[in-house]
Amino acid sequence: MIVHRKKLNWIEKLYLPAILGGLAITWKHFKKSLLGKGVITMQYPEEKWDAHLPAWYRGAPTLVKDEHGRERCVSCQLCEFICPPRAITIEPMEIPEGDPWRKVEKAPQKFDIDMARCIYCGLCEEVCPEQAIYLRKDYSITGLNRTEMIHHKEKLYEMGGVMHGLVFKWNEKK
Amino acid sequence: MDASNFISQFFSPAAWTLLKSLGHLLMTPSGFFIWTTLLKSIILLAVILGLVSYTVYAERRVSALIQDRLGPNRVGWQGLLQPIADALKLLLKENFTPKSANYFYFRLASKLAMVPPVLVLGVLPFGSSLFGVPMTIASINVGALYVLAISSISVYGIVLAGWSSNSKYPFLGGIRSSSQMISYELSLALSLIPVFMIVGSLNLDEIVHYQVSHGWMIAPCWPQGMNFHTLLHPLVLWKSFSAGCSLSQFLLWIPLCISFLIFFISMFAETNRLPFDLPEAEQELIGGYHTEYSSMGFALFFLGEYTAMIAGASVITTLFLGGWSLPLIPDGSAGWWWGLINIAVFFTKIILLLFIFIWVRWTIPRFRFDQLMKLGWYFFFELAVANIFLAALLLAYVKK
Numbered sequence: 202m203i204v205h206r207k208k209l210n211w212i213e214k215l216y217l218p219a220i221l222g223g224l225a226i227t228w229k230h231f232k233k234s235l236l237g238k239g240v241i242t243m244q245y246p247e248e249k250w251d252a253h254l255p256a257w258y259r260g261a262p263t264l265v266k267d268e269h270g271r272e273r274c275v276s277c278q279l280c281e282f283i284c285p286p287r288a289i290t291i292e293p294m295e296i297p298e299g300d301p302w303r304k305v306e307k308a309p310q311k312f313d314i315d316m317a318r319c320i321y322c323g324l325c326e327e328v329c330p331e332q333a334i335y336l337r338k339d340y341s342i343t344g345l346n347r348t349e350m351i352h353h354k355e356k357l358y359e360m361g362g363v364m365h366g367l368v369f370k371w372n373e374k375k
Numbered sequence: 376m377d378a379s380n381f382i383s384q385f386f387s388p389a390a391w392t393l394l395k396s397l398g399h400l401l402m403t404p405s406g407f408f409i410w411t412t413l414l415k416s417i418i419l420l421a422v423i424l425g426l427v428s429y430t431v432y433a434e435r436r437v438s439a440l441i442q443d444r445l446g447p448n449r450v451g452w453q454g455l456l457q458p459i460a461d462a463l464k465l466l467l468k469e470n471f472t473p474k475s476a477n478y479f480y481f482r483l484a485s486k487l488a489m490v491p492p493v494l495v496l497g498v499l500p501f502g503s504s505l506f507g508v509p510m511t512i513a514s515i516n517v518g519a520l521y522v523l524a525i526s527s528i529s530v531y532g533i534v535l536a537g538w539s540s541n542s543k544y545p546f547l548g549g550i551r552s553s554s555q556m557i558s559y560e561l562s563l564a565l566s567l568i569p570v571f572m573i574v575g576s577l578n579l580d581e582i583v584h585y586q587v588s589h590g591w592m593i594a595p596c597w598p599q600g601m602n603f604h605t606l607l608h609p610l611v612l613w614k615s616f617s618a619g620c621s622l623s624q625f626l627l628w629i630p631l632c633i634s635f636l637i638f639f640i641s642m643f644a645e646t647n648r649l650p651f652d653l654p655e656a657e658q659e660l661i662g663g664y665h666t667e668y669s670s671m672g673f674a675l676f677f678l679g680e681y682t683a684m685i686a687g688a689s690v691i692t693t694l695f696l697g698g699w700s701l702p703l704i705p706d707g708s709a710g711w712w713w714g715l716i717n718i719a720v721f722f723t724k725i726i727l728l729l730f731i732f733i734w735v736r737w738t739i740p741r742f743r744f745d746q747l748m749k750l751g752w753y754f755f756f757e758l759a760v761a762n763i764f765l766a767a768l769l770l771a772y773v774k775k
Binding site for chain 2: 227228234235244
């Protein structure tokens with residue numbers, strides 16, 4: 202496509218009408234914003250996007266329990282291996298005799314996610330065969346030092362809560 | 376017991392005589408001149424520096440509003456303490472000098488950028504008079520020439536900064552700036568000549584007084600001898616208008632309008648403001664000549680730039696917009712409150728002009744360098760020269 206350059210007449214060549222037109226446009230915006238209309242800035246700490254976040258939002262990774270209160274994680278360590286920045290550290294343990302979920306065999310003894318390293322990629326959630334790890338909507342993770350930025354198991358379960366359904370293989374009634 | 380006796384009892388007799396002779400010395404003509412000038416300088420400098428920091432704040436808020444944003448509104452009510460926070464931040468930062476920079480000139484450049492715009496303020500009449508003291512720090516007969524000469528010195532700061540940083544972006548910024556300022560200085564000075572021809576003086580005080588009696592330079596006609604009393608008498612009012620408006624004055628208005636336009640636009644180039652901010656074009660040159668500066672070195676450039684803006688606005692006000700005068704308002708000889716109002720009028724005019732400076736900056740995109748040079752040399756220079764001849768012809772053949 203050829204866009205032909207318009208031939209300017211002498212008034213247009215002075216550029217003053219165009220400049221005044223531009224000034225009128227910016228003045229309109231200035232006046233509108235001064236009256237508080239049309240300002241699109243969100244005042245962050247007071248106003249947040251939280252209500253508008255989609256269900257698939259990739260926030261902080263968390264661990265979830267199932268509807269029976271069982272830890273879903275079976276310490277297969279797949280997330281630990283796939284994690285690109287190596288933010289996840291898992292120490293597995295055997296589930297002791299007498300535990301109702303003994304047949305699951307393994308559970309995490311220690312499950313740390315270093316949020317100073319996490320890149321919120323969601324690969325851990327994708328790779329998990331037990332659907333035990335989910336990226337939730339928390340995004341403002343802060344701490345005063347590096348150790349505060351490590352989320353331990355308790356914190357991860359507290360953030361994750363309970364997730365119903367989806368994995369039924371450990372439930373004999375289903 | 377009167378006041379002097381009351382105060383004297385707190386001093387020993389010897390100290391009291393010393394104080395009294397000091398007081399007499401301060402009230403002799405030369406002594407009075409020295410301390411009033413000092414006081415005026417200090418107060419003006421404080422006011423201007425305050426105005427500078429709030430111009431930076433205004434720039435940020437106005438630009439935000441023009442772009443449908445909010446701008447800084449956290450520090451203090453509506454962000455009004457932001458300039459103080461910024462100044463504190465700049466004071467506490469490390470004043471870094473690059474290893475390859477020439478230390479002496481690198482440090483000198485930032486001071487050279489700040490000092491000339493402040494010096495310009497010394498000759499500007501920012502008010503009529505207060506308690507009989509003229510509100511000009513130095514009313515010199517070459518005032519306008521002094522303004523032009525000093526404001527061209529500020530190019531040295533930028534050129535030295537560009538060269539002594541020993542880095543490519545500041546260097547390019549310095550080169551651009553020197554060629555730009557030298558080109559626009561021509562049209563800046565030439566555009567003022569019609570004003571000097573009409574007033575017949577270079578003294579800025581006299582130029583303002585001329586405008587008080589003959590009308591502002593950019594006004595096509597001016598009522599003569601109008602005051603609060605004549606406002607109530609329609610016939611006298613009509614007479615004052617008809618006496619002030621004539622064809623000759625209207626004809627002289629044409630070259631003055633051209634002068635004003637050239638001077639106003641050249642002022643943007645002279646103060647490195649958009650649309651002529653090529654020396655510091657952020658997108659191409661990072662920060663231009665002040666890329667390598669940090670802390671107070673940078674702050675001085677920043678302050679210098681905004682002080683130059685204020686100095687430019689006050690020159691425009693003084694030469695074209697009637698300085699401290701406003702129709703119906705008498706000068707300081709009518710009472711000290713009128714003197715204060717005159718000062719307020721002057722600063723109001725400056726603030727309005729500064730708003731226009733900011734408004735233009737956030738409206739017009741930057742010129743290309745060849746367009747800038749073409750505009751300066753092919754258009755403004757010729758127009759300014761032709762304008763001088765037009766004004767001269769009108770002055771010679773049209774009766775004032």
